[in-house]
Amino acid sequence: MATIDIHPHSAVDHHDEHDHGHEHHGNFWTTYVFSEDHKVIAKQFLITGMAWALIGGILSVLFRLQLGFPDANLSWLKPILGGWLTPEGKIDPEFYLALVTMHGTIMVFFVLTAGLSGTFSNFLIPLQVGARDMASGFMNMLSYWFFFASSAVMFTSLFISTGPAAGGWVIYPPLSALPQAISGSGLGMTLWLVSMALFIVSSLLGSINYITTIINLRTVGMSFTKLPLTIWAFFLTAVIGILSFPVLFGAALLLIFDRSFGTSFYLSDIYIGGEALPNQGGSPILFQHLFWFLGHPEVYIVLLPALGITSEIIATNSRKPIFGYKAMVGSMLFIAILSFVVWAHHMFVTGMNPFLGSIFTLLTLIIAVPSAVKIFNYVTTMWKGNIIFTPAMLFSIGLVSFFLTGGITGVFLGNSAIDIQLHDTYFVVAHFHLVMGSASFFGMVAGIYHWFPKMFGRMLNEKLGYIHFWVTFVGVYLVFFPMHYIGIAGFPRRYYSWTNFETFSGFADLNFLVTVAAIVTLAAQLLFVFNFIYSIFRGRMASANPWNSTTLEWTTPRLPQHGNWPGEIPTVYRWPYDYSKPGAKDDYIPQHIPYSETPESNLPHENELIKLEGVGGSAIVVEEKKH
Amino acid sequence: MNMIIGLGVVLVIGILFMIFRIGNLVEVAKDKKEEEHPWNNINAILFMLFMVVGLIGFFWYSYKHMGTYEPPVASIHGEVTDNLFWITMWVTVVAFTIIFIAMFWFTYAYRYKKDRKAAFFADNHYLEITWTIVPAIVLALLIFKGLRAWNDITSPASKEAVVIEVIGQQFAWTARYPGVKDKELGHHNYKLIDASNEFGLDLTDKNSYDDFKSLTLHLPKGKEVLLKIRAKDVLHSVYLPHFRVKMDAVPGVATHFKFTPTKTTEEMRAETGNPNFNYEMACAEVCGKGHFSMRFPVIVDEPEDYEKWMASQDSWLKQNPDYLKYVPANLKEAAMIKAGMPLNNAPVQTTVTLK
Numbered sequence: 001m002a003t004i005d006i007h008p009h010s011a012v013d014h015h016d017e018h019d020h021g022h023e024h025h026g027n028f029w030t031t032y033v034f035s036e037d038h039k040v041i042a043k044q045f046l047i048t049g050m051a052w053a054l055i056g057g058i059l060s061v062l063f064r065l066q067l068g069f070p071d072a073n074l075s076w077l078k079p080i081l082g083g084w085l086t087p088e089g090k091i092d093p094e095f096y097l098a099l100v101t102m103h104g105t106i107m108v109f110f111v112l113t114a115g116l117s118g119t120f121s122n123f124l125i126p127l128q129v130g131a132r133d134m135a136s137g138f139m140n141m142l143s144y145w146f147f148f149a150s151s152a153v154m155f156t157s158l159f160i161s162t163g164p165a166a167g168g169w170v171i172y173p174p175l176s177a178l179p180q181a182i183s184g185s186g187l188g189m190t191l192w193l194v195s196m197a198l199f200i201v202s203s204l205l206g207s208i209n210y211i212t213t214i215i216n217l218r219t220v221g222m223s224f225t226k227l228p229l230t231i232w233a234f235f236l237t238a239v240i241g242i243l244s245f246p247v248l249f250g251a252a253l254l255l256i257f258d259r260s261f262g263t264s265f266y267l268s269d270i271y272i273g274g275e276a277l278p279n280q281g282g283s284p285i286l287f288q289h290l291f292w293f294l295g296h297p298e299v300y301i302v303l304l305p306a307l308g309i310t311s312e313i314i315a316t317n318s319r320k321p322i323f324g325y326k327a328m329v330g331s332m333l334f335i336a337i338l339s340f341v342v343w344a345h346h347m348f349v350t351g352m353n354p355f356l357g358s359i360f361t362l363l364t365l366i367i368a369v370p371s372a373v374k375i376f377n378y379v380t381t382m383w384k385g386n387i388i389f390t391p392a393m394l395f396s397i398g399l400v401s402f403f404l405t406g407g408i409t410g411v412f413l414g415n416s417a418i419d420i421q422l423h424d425t426y427f428v429v430a431h432f433h434l435v436m437g438s439a440s441f442f443g444m445v446a447g448i449y450h451w452f453p454k455m456f457g458r459m460l461n462e463k464l465g466y467i468h469f470w471v472t473f474v475g476v477y478l479v480f481f482p483m484h485y486i487g488i489a490g491f492p493r494r495y496y497s498w499t500n501f502e503t504f505s506g507f508a509d510l511n512f513l514v515t516v517a518a519i520v521t522l523a524a525q526l527l528f529v530f531n532f533i534y535s536i537f538r539g540r541m542a543s544a545n546p547w548n549s550t551t552l553e554w555t556t557p558r559l560p561q562h563g564n565w566p567g568e569i570p571t572v573y574r575w576p577y578d579y580s581k582p583g584a585k586d587d588y589i590p591q592h593i594p595y596s597e598t599p600e601s602n603l604p605h606e607n608e609l610i611k612l613e614g615v616g617g618s619a620i621v622v623e624e625k626k627h
Numbered sequence: 628m629n630m631i632i633g634l635g636v637v638l639v640i641g642i643l644f645m646i647f648r649i650g651n652l653v654e655v656a657k658d659k660k661e662e663e664h665p666w667n668n669i670n671a672i673l674f675m676l677f678m679v680v681g682l683i684g685f686f687w688y689s690y691k692h693m694g695t696y697e698p699p700v701a702s703i704h705g706e707v708t709d710n711l712f713w714i715t716m717w718v719t720v721v722a723f724t725i726i727f728i729a730m731f732w733f734t735y736a737y738r739y740k741k742d743r744k745a746a747f748f749a750d751n752h753y754l755e756i757t758w759t760i761v762p763a764i765v766l767a768l769l770i771f772k773g774l775r776a777w778n779d780i781t782s783p784a785s786k787e788a789v790v791i792e793v794i795g796q797q798f799a800w801t802a803r804y805p806g807v808k809d810k811e812l813g814h815h816n817y818k819l820i821d822a823s824n825e826f827g828l829d830l831t832d833k834n835s836y837d838d839f840k841s842l843t844l845h846l847p848k849g850k851e852v853l854l855k856i857r858a859k860d861v862l863h864s865v866y867l868p869h870f871r872v873k874m875d876a877v878p879g880v881a882t883h884f885k886f887t888p889t890k891t892t893e894e895m896r897a898e899t900g901n902p903n904f905n906y907e908m909a910c911a912e913v914c915g916k917g918h919f920s921m922r923f924p925v926i927v928d929e930p931e932d933y934e935k936w937m938a939s940q941d942s943w944l945k946q947n948p949d950y951l952k953y954v955p956a957n958l959k960e961a962a963m964i965k966a967g968m969p970l971n972n973a974p975v976q977t978t979v980t981l982k
Contacts, residue, residue, distance in 0.1 A: 094916040168913045174878055175861040175914060181797065182915040268879025269817040271827070272797070272860040276818045284862060284877050318737070321749040349864070350875045351856075351882035354781030358774050365766045372762040373755070379726060380754070382733040384746035389670035389738070397674070397734060404726055408719045411766070415773035417708050417780060418715065421871045424864065424911040461651075466666060470673060477681065485688070485696040490868035492911045495919040503868055503907050506695055580745035587744060 034145070036137030037562050041144050042123035043455060046448070048151060049115020050529065053441075055155075056106035057522045061515075063099040066091045068515020070497055070508075084163070093496040097166040098184050100494055102158065104169030105192070107437060109199055110154070112302040114147050116444045117241075120305055121210045121234040123451060127553035127560070128228050130219025130569045135212035139205050146202035150195045157191035165192035168494060170295065173266040173287050177258050180273040189259070193252050200245045200252075207238035207245075214238075219552070221572035226591065228551050228576040229322060232329050233308025236336040237301050243340070244297040251290035258282070285350055292343035299436050300339040304332060306443020307374060307403075310396040312576075313450050314378055316549045317393035318385030319587050321577035324377045331370035331377075338367040348416045349423050357416045364414035368407070375404050386580070386587070390547065391465030395446035398473045399439045405477075406434025409484065424494075427487025430480045438476045445472075445528070452532075453546045457559040458539030464531040468524055475521030482510040550590045551576050573613060574606075664739050671738035678731035682724065698868050699899055701890040701906070701927070704780045705871035711772055718765060784853040784885040792855045793844070793908075794826065795863030795876035798917030800908060801825065802844050806837025807937050808965050812855070813838050817878075820859065823947050830944070830953040836965035839940045844908055844925040847933035848891045856882045864912035867925065869895070875912055891927045942966040 026035075035041060062081075065074060073089035074081075084095040091099075122140065126133055134140045157164040166184025167176040171192065179186040214227075214235045227235075257263040258279075266287045267279035315322040322328060344352060344360040378400045387393065409431040412418050422428060445468075452460050491504050498504035545554035553560075555570050570592035578589040584601035595602050596610045700709050737745075792803040792812055803826050805812045813828055813835020820827040828835045846852055856865050858876035865884065866873045874884040896904045906925035910918055928936060944950060944966035954962045963970055 093919070097913065097916070097918070172862055172912075178861065181861050270860055270878045271817050271820040274822075276820060280879070283880055285880060318745060320745040321747060323748065324750045324755050326750070327755050349873045351877050351880050354777065357781070358777060361774060361777065362770055365770045366763075368766055369759060369763050373759055375726065376758045377755075379730045379733060380748075382730070382737060384748060385733075385737045386739050386743050386745040387667075387671075387734060387737050388664055389667050389734075394670060397730070400730065401727070404723065404730070408723050411719055411769065412712065412715050415711070415715065415769060417773045417776035418712050420780070420873050421705075421708060421712070421868070423873055424866075461647075462666065463650075464647075466670065474677070481685070485692070489696040490698050492866060492909055494913040497919055500920050500922045501907050501909060502903070502905055503698065503909070577749070579747075581747050 034141055036133070036141045038122045038126050038134045038137070038140060039455070039560065039564075041140050042119050044144050045114055045118030045122060045147070046455075048148065049111050049119060049444075050532070052106050052110040052115060052151065054525065054529070056103050056111055057525060059099045059103040059106070061518055061522050062091065063096055063103070064515040064518045066096055066496065068512045068518075070499070083161075091496075094166060094183060095163060096496045097168070097182070097494065098163045098188070101166050101168055101171075101184070102154075102164050105154070105165070108169060108298065108302065109196070110151060112437070112440045112444070113203065113298070114199070116440060116447075117234070117237055117301065117305050118144070118147065118206060119444075120230070120309060120447050120451070121206065121238065123455065124230055124553065125210055125213050125234055126217070127454070127556065127564060128231050128551050129214060129217060129222055130552050130572065131213055131217035132563045132565075132569070134209045135217060136209055140209050143202050143205035143209065146198050146205065150198035150202060153191050153195035153198065157188050157195070160187050160191070162186045162188055164188040170288075170291055171255070172291075173255060173258065173284055174270055174272075177255060177267060178270070178272060193256055193259075196252055197249060200249045203241055203245050207241040210234055210238040211242070219569045219572055222552075222591075226572055226575050228308075229311035229325070229328055229332075230305075230308040232332055233304045233311075236332050237304045240297045240304075240336055240339060241301050244294040244301075247290055248294035251287060251294070254290075255287065285347070285352060288347050288350055289344065292346045293340075295346065296343040297339045299432075300335055302440045303436055303443075304335070306399060306440040306447075307332070309443045309447040309450070310378070310399050312549075312551070313390075313392045313396040313446055314381050314400075315577050315579060316450075316547050317388045317390055317396075318382050319388070319579045320381055320385040321575075321579055322377070323380040323383075324373075325575065325577065327373055328377055331373045334370040335367060338363065338370075342367055342414075345414055345416075345419070348419045361414060361416045365411065368411060368414070371403075371407055371410075375400060375407070390449065391460065391462060391469055392446045392450035394466070394469040394473075395442045395449060398469065398476075399442040399446065401473075402434045402439040402442060402476070405481075406431055406436070406439065410435060421490070422487060424492055425487040426483040426491045426493055429493050430483035430487055433480045433483075434476075438480065442472075448532070450547065451553075452535065452539075453542030453558075454553055454556070454560070456536045456539070457542055458535050459542050459546065460535045460539060461531050464527055468528045468531070471524035471527075472521055475517050475524060478517035479514050479521060482514055486510055548586070548588050550578055550588050552591055555590060555592055573609075663741065667739045671735045674731045675735045678728065682727065699895065700869065700871060701888055701895060702870040702872070703887045703889060704776070705869075705886070706889075707776045707779070708871050711769075711776055714772070715769055718769065780886075784883075785851055788851040788853040788885060789847060790853045790855060791844070791846075792826075792857070793865055793876070793923075794857055794859060795865070795910065795914070795921070796825075796859040797861065797915050798910075798921050800844075800863075800865075800910075800921060800923035802841045802923075803943075804839050804841060804937065804940065805834070806839055806942055806965075807934075808837040809834050817859065824950065826943070828943065828950075830950060830962070831955055831958075833958055833961065833965070836944050836954075836962045837942045837967070838944075839942050840946075841940065842924075844923055845933060845936055846888045846925065846927045847930045848888050848894075848927050850930060851885060851887045853883060853885045856884065861914050862912045863910045863914050863921070866909045866911035867906070868909070869906055873911055888927045891929055895927075944968070 032040060074085060074091065075089035078085055084092050086092055162183045164184060165171060165188045166182050175181050176185050176189055214231060254265040258265050258267055264279035264282040266284050267282045270277040270279060311322050311328060342360060342364045344356055345364040348357045413422055413428060413431055449460055449465055486507050491498060542558060544558050552570060556564050557566060572591045573594045574591055576591050580587045581589060581601040584598060589598055594613045595606045596613055700706055790805055790812060794801050803812065811834040814832040815827040816829050817827050819829060854865060856874055856876045858878045860878065863876040864873060865876060870886050870888060872884050872886050874882050892906060896902055906927060908923035908925050910921035944962065945968050
């Protein structure tokens with residue numbers, strides 16, 4: 001297998017290999033715990049995120065047990081659930097809501113925001129733009145530890161006697177504001193809000209770092225048009241995060257005021273527990289606007305990094321340039337902008353002015369266009385490729401498949417007239433779990449398989465990866481595809497049981513199937529966890545560039561140390577997708593190879609660029625500074 | 628017993644681990660110079676298999692169970708939105724099937740072969756413009772149809788619409804009808820709510836005297852119904868699956884939904900062939916522990932039966948004569964007449980006079 005460590009005849013001289021501060025000696029605490037190295041921080045985010053993913057998955061299996069086996073006696077769970085089981089051995093209906101709420105919160109924020117963005121933005125941004133580290137290592141460290149504090153608070157809330165927050169992950173007041181309405185809105189909700197406030201701080205610290213690093217610390221020659229799509233995705237994700245998370249912070253702050261200081265931002269005309277509350281003049285719909293102003297961009301905060309990772313993996317393993325690089329960047333940019341003006345499609349039937357409903361229908365269905373473009377571009381990238389099915393590639397194809405399957409149902413839900421019936425049914429559950437949940441999760445797993453060799457210097461076991469993929473891929477479809485039928489039949493979500501209704505009396509068979517598939521899918525993740533831990537210590541040794549990839553991170557040594565490159569940072573001369581270029585001897589040309597070295601494969605306009613490639617690429621710098 | 632199961636599980640995991648280790652060691656020991664990417668063909672074939680079995684399963688189930696997942700429709704706008712739903716379904720299923728087949732076919736057809744080189748095909752503006760514009764046009768048509776329906780559904784109700792108030796609370800629904808005498812709902816105020824006056828009826832408003840409460844939602848067939856929706860404590864959502872109606876009940880914000888039922892309960896029983904069929908109303912917005920139990924029975928009557936039923940209901944004031952004391956003295960007699968209470972037998976009035 002052809003591998004490239006540091007390209008021996010690049011324009012960059014390597015005589016000063018030992019001048020740089022990669023001999024970074026720290027003790028255990030500064031190296032592994034309070035590390036300021038972006039790679040260590042990325043691993044911290046990854047491992048915390050994986051732990052959360054397991055917890056979130058287990059919670060989902062618990063409530064699926066209730067839905068799939070409504071008559072089962074779960075007393076055997078007594079040692080874990082204790083008082084949350086009724087004397088008949090069933091899950092308490094209020095605890096059921098707590099499970100649903102915590103599953104949503106954990107998966108959306110802790111796994112797919114922190115675990116995905118936190119891991120791969122941190123790991124890949126400096127390595128792919130050619131920087132020694134993030135712009136501020138200290139802020140980066142704070143970002144992780146705020147996330148850790150946030151995790152600790154949220155984790156604690158699982159064990160308190162009144163239970164964790166239980167009003168749904170969207171925490172709509174008044175339910176979330178009034179402890180007399182549901183016990184989870186007592187201390188559990190307070191902890192939820194504290195945890196999310198910490199989480200937002202963490203997210204902002206991270207995002208500011210990502211943006212600064214991408215703008216300021218790109219290596220010589222790395223213009224924006226030469227950035228890998230991963231970096232574009234992380235960049236836009238960070239921008240979205242900075243603009244939308246503070247709004248959630250504001251919404252949460254007002255909710256805290258309403259809960260603890262007697263204000264009435266969201267509360268009005270409430271009679272509960274035998275008394276009329278004094279609050280008047282507030283509007284619960286205000287909260288929904290504020291929440292979804294973050295909540296919808298959040299979908300893209302979760303999804304864009306996954307799409308970026310997938311772009312990279314599909315191009316590499318198809319041995320083909322990504323199709324329509326500019327269209328891919330353009331559609332991500334367009335999605336990022338539009339993501340801010342579609343939020344109220346979550347609120348068509350909340351009593352919002354119907355005219356607003358019309359506007360948001362229009363804007364929502366427009367966002368389907370760039371999403372469709374992305375799918376077409378992925379499929380075309382594979383067309384006439386030479387596809388190698390690494391586990392990462394399998395998961396990336398899985399992502400495209402989920403993105404297609406789940407995206408298409410968005411055309412129904414975005415259309416307000418159709419949404420009247422489908423809103424808050426299992427159709428919605430099926431839609432967003434496929435398009436956002438599973439797709440992003442697959443992006444994350446694909447990223448782990450692809451960059452594991454650079455993270456840990458060893459390879460994950462491929463065969464276990466294949467088994468993991470096939471069980472998970474088929475499992476996810478078996479979990480979420482049947483939900484479309486259940487949703488079209490009108491079954492509402494967040495129902496503990498449907499037996500009270502004649503209308504919702506069917507589909508015990510599908511619900512059973514879904515639960516069994518969910519259990520099997522979760523079990524397959526344990527296989528992955530085993531593979532992950534085992535391979536860190538015992539995996540096959542990786543080469544520096546095991547996938548024959550073009551981007552800069554593969555020019556680092558097998559295990560990059562602090563500072564990433566032992567010598568000078570390589571200069572970049574070409575875009576990141578020179579795969580299977582006609583005339584070239586290998587089927588890939590890394591970004592740091594100058595055109596002057598590849599006369600056999602240069603396109604006419606690339607030959608023009610050779611004369612700009614002067615010593616050390618200084619001419620390029622002048623040219624690229626204009627961007 | 629549990630210990631044996633536990634031991635068994637540990638044993639199985641241990642054996643699996645040993646197999647995995649031995650497999651790894653054998654591979655290392657053999658140091659085989661096998662073909663590159665030995666699992667590539669298997670994965671490609673599995674993708675094809677997945678595509679074929681998945682599509683067949685999808686079409687087979689969708690066709691075979693057509694009747695079970697599509698709830699019967701019983702309102703005018705419901706037929707419009709159902710129609711829109713199925714048009715969207717056809718458009719998206721065609722698009723989905725084409726892309727799905729293309730994608731998995733490519734993974735199979737272009738799987739790794741040693742002597743093939745991938746095409747250097749980085750962009751093609753005609754292709755890209757085509758697949759930007761075509762979805763845009765199709766979506767524009769769907770939006771256009773959808774918005775027309777949406778505007779009709781959300782347009783103001785006509786003056787003749789039958790007004791019914793639906794109130795959500797943890798964890799039950801109640802309905803308030805305006806009464807046959809004035810056909811107007813009386814004012815309410817949440818601060819007047821107590822154990823008996825669950826509507827918070829404002830008895831200084833004379834429209835409230837003939838209002839009555841119902842624990843079943845009766846609707847007249849063929850007449851426009853305007854549901855006025857409110858909530859007492861937390862968010863709820865009025866959800867009438869057969870009428871394709873859904874609207875949140877929001878404390879402090881009045882919401883409404885208008886629709887026209889088209890089939891009586893009897894007609895629906897005949898249509899579905901289910902003599903026990905009943906319309907139902909559910910809660911669609913999570914509202915706490917009993918969210919899943921907020922069933923509210925719904926009956927659609929022929930208009931004349933509906934009128935009869937309306938006339939047979941006792942007003943709320945008649946059922947709660949104690950509350951006469953909150954009626955202003957000058958309106959008391961009118962209130963009793965309107966509420967259908969016998970005037971001569973009026974102990975309450977006497978006591979008030981004595982005061």
